[in-house]
Amino acid sequence: MQVNNGYQPKIVAFCCNWCSYAGADLAGNNRLAYPENVKIIKVPCSCRVNPMFILRAFQRGADGVILCGCHPGDCHYTSGNYYTRRRMALLFSMLNFLGIEKERTRVEWVSAAEGAKFAATMNEFCETVAALGENKRLEDLRCKR
Amino acid sequence: MQKVTSELLVKKASELLENGTVTRVLGWKKGEFSYDLTPAVFESGEELIKDFVFSDFSGANFSKYLIKETKKADGKVLVFLKPCDSYSFNQLLTEHRFDREKVYAIGIPCEGMADVDKIKKNVGDGIIDIISDGDRIVVKTLYDGDKEIAADDVKAERCIVCKSKKCVAYDELLGDNGEVIDSERFDEVEKLEKMTDDERFAFWQNELSRCIRCNACRDVCPACTCEKCVFDNPKSGVENKAISDSFEEKMFHIIRAFHVAGRCTDCGECSRVCPQGIPLHLLNRKFIKDINEFYGEYQAGAEIGSRAPLVNYTLDDIEPVDAVKKGEADNA
Numbered sequence: 001m002q003v004n005n006g007y008q009p010k011i012v013a014f015c016c017n018w019c020s021y022a023g024a025d026l027a028g029n030n031r032l033a034y035p036e037n038v039k040i041i042k043v044p045c046s047c048r049v050n051p052m053f054i055l056r057a058f059q060r061g062a063d064g065v066i067l068c069g070c071h072p073g074d075c076h077y078t079s080g081n082y083y084t085r086r087r088m089a090l091l092f093s094m095l096n097f098l099g100i101e102k103e104r105t106r107v108e109w110v111s112a113a114e115g116a117k118f119a120a121t122m123n124e125f126c127e128t129v130a131a132l133g134e135n136k137r138l139e140d141l142r143c144k145r
Numbered sequence: 146m147q148k149v150t151s152e153l154l155v156k157k158a159s160e161l162l163e164n165g166t167v168t169r170v171l172g173w174k175k176g177e178f179s180y181d182l183t184p185a186v187f188e189s190g191e192e193l194i195k196d197f198v199f200s201d202f203s204g205a206n207f208s209k210y211l212i213k214e215t216k217k218a219d220g221k222v223l224v225f226l227k228p229c230d231s232y233s234f235n236q237l238l239t240e241h242r243f244d245r246e247k248v249y250a251i252g253i254p255c256e257g258m259a260d261v262d263k264i265k266k267n268v269g270d271g272i273i274d275i276i277s278d279g280d281r282i283v284v285k286t287l288y289d290g291d292k293e294i295a296a297d298d299v300k301a302e303r304c305i306v307c308k309s310k311k312c313v314a315y316d317e318l319l320g321d322n323g324e325v326i327d328s329e330r331f332d333e334v335e336k337l338e339k340m341t342d343d344e345r346f347a348f349w350q351n352e353l354s355r356c357i358r359c360n361a362c363r364d365v366c367p368a369c370t371c372e373k374c375v376f377d378n379p380k381s382g383v384e385n386k387a388i389s390d391s392f393e394e395k396m397f398h399i400i401r402a403f404h405v406a407g408r409c410t411d412c413g414e415c416s417r418v419c420p421q422g423i424p425l426h427l428l429n430r431k432f433i434k435d436i437n438e439f440y441g442e443y444q445a446g447a448e449i450g451s452r453a454p455l456v457n458y459t460l461d462d463i464e465p466v467d468a469v470k471k472g473e474a475d476n477a
Contacts, residue, residue, distance in 0.1 A: 051400075051403050052375075052400060052403075055396055055399060055400065059396060072460070073460070079458065082458035082459075082460070082462065083455075083456075083458055085458070085462050085463075085464065085465065086439075086440070086454065086455055086457075086458055086462055087455060088465040089435075089439060089462070089463055089464070089465040089468035089469075090403070090406055090432060090435055090436070090439075090455070090468070091403060092465050092466075092468065092469045093431075093435050093465075093468050093469050093471075094399060094402065094403065094428070094431060094432065094435075095399070096342070096469050097334075097337065097338065097345065097428075097431050098345065098346065098349050098395065098399065099342050099343065099344075099345035099346025099347070099348070099349055099350075100342070100346070101342055102342075102469045102470075105465075105469075106465075106466065107464070107465040107466065137346055137395070138395055138396075140396070
């Protein structure tokens with residue numbers, strides 16, 4: 001991917017073990033390209049992601065954070081992603097309230113069969129974040145050693 | 146401003162101490178000046194007569210003190226609850242933080258508290274005493290003699306937009322119970338929402354950069370009752386104020402606000418105790434406003450045992466991407 005004269009944003013993607021991580025796997029199996037600067041962190045369920053994880057990622061210098069989970073209704077643990085949905089709605093709304101660009105955060109529901117969607121989402125998200133440039137507003141210089 | 150007098154409360158408390166209903170009384174104690182009251186535990190009638198004060202500066206919310214006080218000894222603790230305190234009281238009961246049986250609660254009406262900082266701004270240095278007299282406040286100063294100001298001009302921000310004059314928890318009520326008020330407390334939040342990202346960021350940067358991480362907001366917050374707090378973790382690398390202060394400016398306050406989201410009763414203690422005058426209540430109000438808009442009206446502490454919105458869900462909740470957009474669409 002070539003945007004902003006080679007500037008590559010750092011993207012952290014939290015993927016749930018049952019749907020989205022398998023979706024990422026499928027994207028790989030199908031040889032669908034998505035940016036290599038997307039770092040995937042596998043979590044047992046999207047609701048394992050404490051809102052602090054997302055802040056921590058930004059603190060450590062991520063430029064964008066995306067959280068992927070099973071589609072609502074398809075959670076392996078029945079209801080995990082419903083809690084995620086509420087938490088992230090409030091957290092993202094608060095980050096926006098504090099003046100953090102809303103394009104830097106995203107929740108996407110990706111099933112195990114949606115390899116193409118995973119790749120397309122990551123490409124698109126990466127481009128959006130690259131256009132915004134580096135995340136200066138939530139970084140912590142102490143954590144950037 | 147207050148209709149209930151110190152004498153009435155002292156009389157009430159002394160009676161209850163004497164007849165053995167309670168063994169200790171939580172109350173506001175005289176400080177160095179008449180306007181810097183300290184929370185204290187009183188154990189006898191004499192102590193009460195000597196030091197107990199209820200005035201326009203009795204802002205402190207005692208709900209949180211009950212957690213430790215009820216565990217210290219046998220016998221009941223007497224606590225005076227202003228309407229906003231009673232919400233915190235209920236919320237702590239919902240979370241099973243103290244034993245209701247060990248508390249005797251007296252609900253008292255409140256006419257709104259005065260903000261010392263506003264008075265200081267209004268009058269200047271050298272304040273030695275502040276006496277409230279109806280809707281006027283007389284400020285005695287060292288250099289300029291007495292000064293009189295209107296009580297409404299120095300009312301605390303949280304009392305101007307008071308959400309409720311109704312005590313929701315008590316064993317006994319002094320005076321009449323008030324009503325829940327349809328207040329304009331979200332106006333300030335809406336004003337911020339209408340700004341652009343850059344303006345909002347500049348606003349918060351300006352406010353939060355003053356933070357000295359004294360942790361007063363956390364220590365006073367009735368919703369912050371974890372036995373072990375994340376901010377005290379010495380391994381986090383951010384437990385103290387450091388040379389680079391970007392953590393305080395953003396993360397500390399986002400994390401704190403999120404931890405109390407859905408449980409915050411909007412008592413406004415965080416802003417009252419902030420030595421730097423940061424409007425921290427705006428962060429909590431943003432969450433309350435969002436919760437009301439996304440998941441239906443919810444007032445934490447209005448009733449015991451209500452299910453907090455963050456530990457609840459419905460099948461057709463708003464998607465995060467729409468939630469963020471919603472605020473902007475409303476303002477367009």
